[in-house]
Amino acid sequence: MSLSAPALERADANLPASLERLFDLIRIRSISTDPAYKDECRKAAAWLVAELSAIGFDASVRDTPGHPMVVAHNNEAGEAAPHVLFYGHYDVQPVDPLNLWENDPFEPAVREAKSGRKVITGRGAADDKGQLMTFVEACRAVRETAGKLPVRVTILFEGEEESGSPSLKPFLEANAAELRADFALVCDTNMWDAETPAISAGLRGLVGEEITITAADRDLHSGYFGGAAANPIHILSSILAEMRDADGRITIPGFYDGVEETPDEIKAIWDKLGRSAEDFLGEVGLKKLAGEKGRSVHELTWARPTAEVNGIWGGYTGEGFKTVIAAQASAKVSFRLVGAQDPAKVRAAFRKFVEERIPEDCSVSFHEHGGSPAIQLPYDSPLLNTAKDALSGEWPKPAVMIGMGGSIPIVGDFQKLLGMDSLLVGFGLADDRIHSPNEKYELTSFHKGIRSWIRIMDALANQPA
C-alpha cells in the first residue's frame, strides 16, 4: 500500500463536498475580458484565498493593474522537500451565444452526458476552474490525512489568462524570488483520451517574420511592362516555393541545427497511440500529410520544425481584374521550432536566404513578429518519469509523453523569468468545449484528477535525489 492510500480514500469520501466547492467557484462569473465582471474576478480571487487559507496555505489576493493574482504558500514539508509552483487560472471565457447553452453556464451541476458519462457542466468547468480545483482538493485530502503536504507548494492563480495575461510577466519579474520553485506544475491541458493521461514534454517554439519585396517604385501596367519588369509576386512566390524541397524539408541552410531525432522508444509509443493522418486531418476535410515525408502525424506536429506562410498579399485583390504589376508583395511567415533551434539564428538564416534571392534592382524589408525557443524536457528526465509512473498508477492506461505543436506562453515565461521547467499535466478532454457553449468537465477527470495529484505529490516527495 502506497504512502498516499489514506489521502486517496479521503479524496473519494470528500468528492461530494469537493464538487460543491467547485460549483461555488463556477457560480462566480469571473469573465476577465468584460469590464462588467471586474468585481466577479476579484470575488473569485478572494474565494480562492479563503479556501487555501482554510487548508493551511499562507494565501493572499495580490493586486495588479488588471485582475488580481492569488499567491499562496505551504511550507509544512520543510526546506529539504522539493518545492513546486502550481499554476492555474480562475478567469473564464465569455458565454455568448447564451442561447446555445443547454443549461445556465453559471449554474453548474453533475449531469449525464449523451456519452453515458457523468459530466460537470458550466463555464470554466474544465477551463480552468475544474482543473485547478483538482490540485486544491488533492492538497486538502493529503493534509486531512497526513497533517501536512509532502512537498513545499507555492500556488499562483491568474485572473487574466483568457484576456492575454497582460499583468503576468511584470508580476513574475517583480515577485521572482517568492515564486521561484524547483519546477512548475501547469494544469491547463488535456489527457490523450478518457483513459490515458498525458504529460506534455515538449512545446514547439515560434519565430514570426513579415517580409515585403519591392520591385518598381510604382505599380506598373502589365501590358506596357509585362515581360520586362520584375514582378515582386513572382519573386516572393519563388522564394517561398524554394524554401521547401520535394520531400517537404526546409531548405534554409542551418535551419535544422539543434533539431534532434525523437528517440525510437518514444516514436514507438506515439505510433501505438494510433492517430492516423486520416484521423487527424479528416476532421478538417483533409487526408494526406503535408510537410516532411516519411514522418507520422505526431512527429510532424510535435517534434519537427516547420515553415508556414500564414498570410500573403500583393497587387490587385478586389473584384474583377486589373492588369497591374505590383510594386510590392508581402508575406507573413512563421517557423515552429523544436529541440535546441535558436530563434535568432533561424531568423537570421531565413533573412539571408531571402536576401540572396532578391534581384539586384529589387529590395526586401523584414519586420519581426516575436520569437521563442522550443521547450523540451528530456524524455529521460526523472521529473517526467516520476509523474508518468504516478499517473499510470491511477488511470486505466499508462500515461504517455506527448508534444504540443503550439506554444503555451506561461511555460516560456516560467522558463525565461524564473528559470523553471514546467510539468504539463491536465485532465481535460478534446470534447470539453472550452471557449464554447456547453463546456463540461468529466466527473472522472475531476475525481481522478484529484487522486492523480495526490499520487504525484507523494511520488515527488519520495523521488530519489
Place this chain on the structure above:
Amino acid sequence: MSLSAPALERADANLPASLERLFDLIRIRSISTDPAYKDECRKAAAWLVAELSAIGFDASVRDTPGHPMVVAHNNEAGEAAPHVLFYGHYDVQPVDPLNLWENDPFEPAVREAKSGRKVITGRGAADDKGQLMTFVEACRAVRETAGKLPVRVTILFEGEEESGSPSLKPFLEANAAELRADFALVCDTNMWDAETPAISAGLRGLVGEEITITAADRDLHSGYFGGAAANPIHILSSILAEMRDADGRITIPGFYDGVEETPDEIKAIWDKLGRSAEDFLGEVGLKKLAGEKGRSVHELTWARPTAEVNGIWGGYTGEGFKTVIAAQASAKVSFRLVGAQDPAKVRAAFRKFVEERIPEDCSVSFHEHGGSPAIQLPYDSPLLNTAKDALSGEWPKPAVMIGMGGSIPIVGDFQKLLGMDSLLVGFGLADDRIHSPNEKYELTSFHKGIRSWIRIMDALANQPA
C-alpha cells in the same frame, strides 16, 4: 512632285485656321465620365458633324444609351477606290486636380514649352481631339485642292472611350454593314520619338484567370496543424514559381504554340531604336530585364508572351501576426499573347498545369476574366508598307514598325465584329501628359500629322492592287 503636293501646301496655309478649329473643339468640355458634362459631349458630337458636313461628308450624330457617336461618309472617290474607316474619340479625361494646371485646360493656346518647342495646351489636345483633327484637316486640304478625297472614307468618332466604351460593341454590331471598310485607321497612339513616326503592327492579346486553392475546410491553427496539414499558400506559391523556368520561359506545356520569332530585319530595326533596359526600366526604379533571358526590351514587351501574377492573397494580412494556416489562397494571373496563340488553348493549358499540381485532398476553382487573341499584321503587309513609306516621306526619320505590349480594345472589336485590320498611326509623344494635368500636343505633331494623312490617303489610293 507627288500627287498630294498641292494639298500639303494647302495644309500649311490652313494651319492657323486649323488650329482655331481644334481650339473650338478643345473648349467643349466633353468629359465622358462625369454626368455633369453630358450636354458638352453631345455638343462636341454636333460640332464635329457640322465640321464634317462642311467638307463634303454625309455626317450625323447617332444616339446610343450613353454619349452619341459621330458617323460620317464620303464616297466621292467612287466605289472602286479603297475604303477606310477612320476612328477617333471626342471625349476627354477629367481635369482634376485643377490646381496643377499651368493654364486653363479648356482655354487652349499654342505656347512655347520648356523644350523650346511649340505645343498646343489643353485637355484633349493630344488625347484624342488633336489627333482626330489631323485627319479632318487632312481631308479638308485634299478636298480644297483636288475637289474630292482619293479614297472612300467612313469616320467613326466615339464619345465614351475614356469611360470604358460601353456603347461601342452594340453600336458596331448594329451598324456593321455601314461601318465595315477595307481596314481601319486608328489615330490614338504615339510616335517613336519627336522625329520618328511609328506604326503599331502588333498588339498583344490577353487571357485573365483567377484561381482559388482550397485545402482544409476551415482556417487552422499553425501550432496544432503546422507540419501536417496542407497550406494552400504553399501550393499556390509553388505552382506560380513552377510556371517559369530559370531562363524566364513559361513552362506550361503548349504555351508557346503559335508564337513565332520576330524576323531578323525587324529585330535589327528595333535594336537600332536604342532603348536599353536601363532606359526603359530606369524610369520606374528598375534596371535589370526580368522575363525571358537573351531578349531585348522590345522583343519582351512587344513580341513575346508573358505570364504575370497581377494579384495574390491568402491567410492573415492585417496588422500583427496570426498563426493561421489558411483554408484558401487565391491569385489573379494574366497571360499576354502574341502571334497565333489561342486564348482558349492557353487558358485550358494553364488550368491543366494547375490541376495537375493540386494535392488529391485539396481543390482548385477557376474564374475567367476575359480573353482576346493577339493582333499582328504581317510585317510584309502592303498596307503597312504603304503607310510606312508615306510617313517616312514626311518626317525627318523613317517610320518604324513597332509592337504594343497592351491591348487596344477597339482594334480587337474591329477585327472581331467587322473583320477589319487596323492601321495604328498616331502623332502623340510619350511626354504629352494625357490623363494628367498640363496635357499638350506638339504643334509639329498637329501640323505634320495633317500632312501625314494627306500622304497616306494619297499612297493608299495609288497602292498597286
